[in-house]
Amino acid sequence: MHSAALKVFITGASSGIGSALATHYARKGAVLGLAARRGDQLAILADTLFSEGAKHVSCYPLDVTDADALRSAAIDFITSEGARAPDIVIANAGVSSGTLTECSEDLEAFRRIFDINVYGMAATFSPFIAAMRQAAKAGIPVRLVGIASVAGVRGLPGAEAYSASKSAAITYLESLRLEMRESGIKVVTIAPGYIETPMTAINPYRMPFLLTADDAARRFARAIERGTSYAVIPWQMGIVAKVLRLLPNALYDRLFVNAPRKPRVL
Numbered sequence: 001m002h003s004a005a006l007k008v009f010i011t012g013a014s015s016g017i018g019s020a021l022a023t024h025y026a027r028k029g030a031v032l033g034l035a036a037r038r039g040d041q042l043a044i045l046a047d048t049l050f051s052e053g054a055k056h057v058s059c060y061p062l063d064v065t066d067a068d069a070l071r072s073a074a075i076d077f078i079t080s081e082g083a084r085a086p087d088i089v090i091a092n093a094g095v096s097s098g099t100l101t102e103c104s105e106d107l108e109a110f111r112r113i114f115d116i117n118v119y120g121m122a123a124t125f126s127p128f129i130a131a132m133r134q135a136a137k138a139g140i141p142v143r144l145v146g147i148a149s150v151a152g153v154r155g156l157p158g159a160e161a162y163s164a165s166k167s168a169a170i171t172y173l174e175s176l177r178l179e180m181r182e183s184g185i186k187v188v189t190i191a192p193g194y195i196e197t198p199m200t201a202i203n204p205y206r207m208p209f210l211l212t213a214d215d216a217a218r219r220f221a222r223a224i225e226r227g228t229s230y231a232v233i234p235w236q237m238g239i240v241a242k243v244l245r246l247l248p249n250a251l252y253d254r255l256f257v258n259a260p261r262k263p264r265v266l
Contacts, residue, residue, distance in 0.1 A: 007086040009033035009077055011064050012093030016197030017147065018215035021090060026054035033077035033086065035060040035070070035124075036093070048052035056081050064093045064120030076129035088224060090145040091121040096264035099161040103133035106264065110161040117165035118172060121146050124177070129185070136184030140153050141223045144180065145188045145224055146173040150232055152191065153241040154252065158261030166191075171231075177229060186227040190220050193237030209236045 010023045012018040014036035022034055026049040036042050039061030046057040060078055062069040071233060078085055094117045099106045123143050132142045152166030170189060177187035194207035195216045211219070211234055223231040232238030244252065 004082065004084070006030040006088065007033075007077075007081065007084065008036070008090065009128070010090045010092055012121070012147075014038045014045060015061040017192070017195055017216060017220075018090075018092045019045055020213035021220060022049060022055070023052055023214070024217040024221050025088075026050075026052040026057075029053050030057050031056045033058045033060065033073065033079045033080075034063055035073055036065070037061065037063050051063070052171075053103065055232075064091075064124055065115045067123040067126070070123050071127040077127070078131050082264055085140075085142065086128060087135075087141065087213045088143045088145060089128050089132070090122040090147065090224075091123060092145075093120050093124070093145045094147065096148075096159075096162045096262065098264040100158065100264065101160055106161075109264075113161040113165050114168070117162075118168045121169055121172065129180075132185050133183045141227070142184070143186050143188055143224055143227060144176065144191065145220075146176075147156045147220075148173065148189055148191045150191050150193050150237050152242045154244050155257075157256060157259055158264075169219045174230075186229075188224050188228055189230045190223060191230070191232045191241070192216060192220075193232065193234055193240075209225045209234050209238075 006025060006028055008030050010018050012022055012035035013022050022032055022045060025032060029138050031051060032054050033095050034042055034057065040057040042061060047055050058080055060073040062073060097109050097113060099109050101238050135142050146169055148165040148169040150165045152170045154168055155163045173187055175191040196209045196210055216233060219233045231240050247252065
């Protein structure tokens with residue numbers, strides 16, 4: 001993006017897509033800020049990233065629902081390694097669980113899923129925007145990247161909270177994209193299909209067009225580099241998503257009412 005080493009901040013970095021993205025950017029010689037709840041896993045990952053080529057790695061054990069902790073992490077990361085805004089902030093932290101509205105014990109899962117998948121995304125971006133505006137004014141390409149899901153395109157049975165949270169994330173990112181347009185900050189929405197991660201490992205059903213996390217990270221990075229406003233990855237799932245969006249409710253209901261459910265575990 002520019003002559004200095006890329007500076008990239010990633011949430012949900014301790015495993016899955018976050019870890020794969022961190023590894024991808026480490027191989028580019030990036031300065032990395034990694035946030036996740038599991039500090040021990042972050043520390044292990046950081047050690048491997050130096051051997052992959054990372055210039056510097058800062059670890060921030062935190063929960064993305066803690067806006068104060070994210071603000072402190074953002075200040076520390078901005079002032080580290082040359083005291084400049086990150087080129088890329090990736091709000092990747094997310095959780096998934098089967099939920100049923102009729103089960104009162106699932107209401108806490110609803111709250112937690114929305115807190116992490118939607119509020120956590122806004123809390124991640126918020127403390128970086130002022131510094132990134134200044135970078136954009138100086139002609140530096142900067143990106144805010146939100147990881148959503150094709151599950152947000154239409155509601156899936158047994159996944160009310162997850163589908164709704166990802167739909168909310170897609171709409172939130174679209175609003176943010178419009179807000180940031182004049183600033184020069186590009187907002188990238190990535191809606192993955194099935195990716196081989198600990199989150200999908202519990203799915204008791206076939207997952208078409210399944211990608212490894214490393215392959216997904218490479219594809220995500222290409223979309224981020226281009227500043228693509230909205231990308232479904234892999235592209236085959238993009239076609240599926242478009243078709244599903246166009247289906248009349250009656251036909252959609254008939255096709256998906258008996259679709260396999262996610263396990264009710266958070």
